[in-house]
Amino acid sequence: MTSIVDLAPSCRGEIIGVIRPVAVDKTYVDVHPTRLVGATDELNEARLREHQRFFGPASFGQPDDIEIFVCAQTGANASAMPWMELSRGMAREQVNELGERVGHSTDEAPQRSIYRQWRQLMTAEQAVRA
């Protein structure tokens, strides 16, 4: 079983996420809060409280995100429409001076980028060595 560990800044303080895919339609996500060494107990307790308010199965933030993932899973199971549509914000995507594609924060620019890169690698003339 592969685990993915990420360190992510969140507005509630840095978190360590451990993402364990269990099955094609099941993933365990552990989100660990962090303490700041040298900070006051008050500050760390406030950060923990804010973390708990947003993360966890009974929280006010993460469960709604997960519900949307679950709805996407339901849609992916559908057989009437075999394609996944990732066109949100395609018309307003722009390329910045670094050559990076930039989209609105709620657009699907990152999703399109994954498949664009996949296509580039799969059609390259020479194998790409990691």
Place this chain on the structure above:
Amino acid sequence: MTGAPSEHDVAGLVRLALAQELLHREARLLDDGLLDQWLELFTDDARYRLPITGLGDPGEPSIIDETRAGMEERVFRLTKTLAHAQNPPSRTQHDVTNIEVQELADGLLEVLCHQTVHEVRRGDVFHVGLAEPRALAARCRYVVVPGPAWRIREKTCWLLNRDNPIYNLTFVF
């Protein structure tokens, strides 16, 4: 027990009955979705917790650790906003058993019990996450302020499965 029950025994039985009445009323209000009335069962300095580890270390994360203000925000979110994780909403049944009552200092009472919450989100079985009944068990500890109307100062529930991933606990346990 031989002979007539003592006054002490009778007082204990009355307290037990009143504690059961309070817990059954709380269960009914939650299962009927009457969350504003559920809030009224709690004191202004109430504390509501679903811990993961004991209660000792202040640095330990909990599933829920909130004061009255947090509980009010929870009720507001469930009754006044469209919370995706409760759309469609959970149907719950809180079953309360194993009730024990002890006196604490300052006239407060400690009420211990077991609770099993049966829960299902109504909907199409093809919709991931819906139509899957669950039974969530917990051992609970309440600190209660007795009086003409009993009020709950603390509600703490230790879920049996608190160490493992749990899906969607956004209904009120």
